[in-house]
Amino acid sequence: MTGKVYLIGAGPGDPELLTLKAHRLLTMADVVLYDRLVGKEIIDLIPDTAEKKYVGKAKSLHSLPQEEINSLLVAKAKAGNRVVRLKGGDPFIFGRGGEELEELIEEGVPFEVIPGVTAAAGCAAYAGIPLTHRDYAQSVRFLTGHLKNGTTDLPWEELVHPAQTLVIYMGLTGLQEISQSLIRFGMVPSMPVAVVEKGTTSEQRVFTSTIKEVYEVATQNEVKSPALLIIGEIVTLQSKLEWYGKYK
Structure with a gap:
């Protein structure tokens, strides 16, 4: 049987x-x-x-x-x-x-x-970052930073778009290349970025930066996997909306 x-x-x-x-x-x-x-x-x-x-x-x-x-x-x-x-x-x-x-x-x-709660939804919620918002982002895109061939060769031109939130899974290893490529294809260096480490757990850490400086911030703080990248103007709301430390 x-x-x-x-x-x-x-x-x-x-x-x-x-x-x-x-x-x-x-x-x-x-x-x-x-x-x-x-x-x-x-x-x-x-x-x-x-x-x-x-x-x-x-x-x-x-x-x-x-x-x-x-x-x-x-x-x-x-x-x-x-x-x-x-x-x-x-x-x-x-x-x-x-x-x-x-x-x-x-x-x-x-x-x-x-089905389960995907990391983008769970980590963003626990970090205080809405993935969409009428004033900041009317679309959200999920990507993996680790492709089948081991590269981070993403469709960069499509990713540099106003009013869009990018969520990159498994993006820590290729973080420097990701940040440099997005800037090279037109993303403003001051674009807000959040790195959420071990999201939704008691060990969660959230670091906010810009696309230009995020690699340095992640390196200085010794961020480890699993970590999720959230890129977009919506990240500016993080400090205002984060509730994890208060209510968890």
Whole structure:
């Protein structure tokens, strides 16, 4: 009897941002494969009876290649298990969830997707930065700073646009190149930028700067991954709206 795979978004870190459905299915799992960005407090929710396996990825350091993760999901489900594939944030936003589902479909394994709070929404909210605002930004764009080929060769001309917020996932490694490229393609050097480190967790740190100086600020403060970049005039509201330290 074939089991089922539940592709669950664990959110950006705070366990209380798990959806009710995600929490219910996680506590019923037979097998859980979890990523590097899933917080310890969420991992602690996995029942003791479940098989737990870390399959996370860091830059140039993968505990398992993606192909092996895909095969493992298939094998565990075909053995009749309720398999939870637990991913940080949302599995369909830079989470490679689509690649894993393609394999499940090819192998005839049933699955269900449970969306999660993506880092852009969670980290921005906890840092006090609205991603859109009638006076500052009427659009928001999510990008990854780490492309499949290992470069940060983004469509720079499209990104330098008024009234737009840019949110860059995994942008810390290429931060210097990102800032220089945006300026080279026309972004004003004084454009506000926020770097949110370990967003939504008790270790969250937020640094605001400009696109010209953000690399130096991040370096001086020894910012570590996971960190999210938010670029746009909307960042000027951060000091006014931040509520994390007061209400968390």
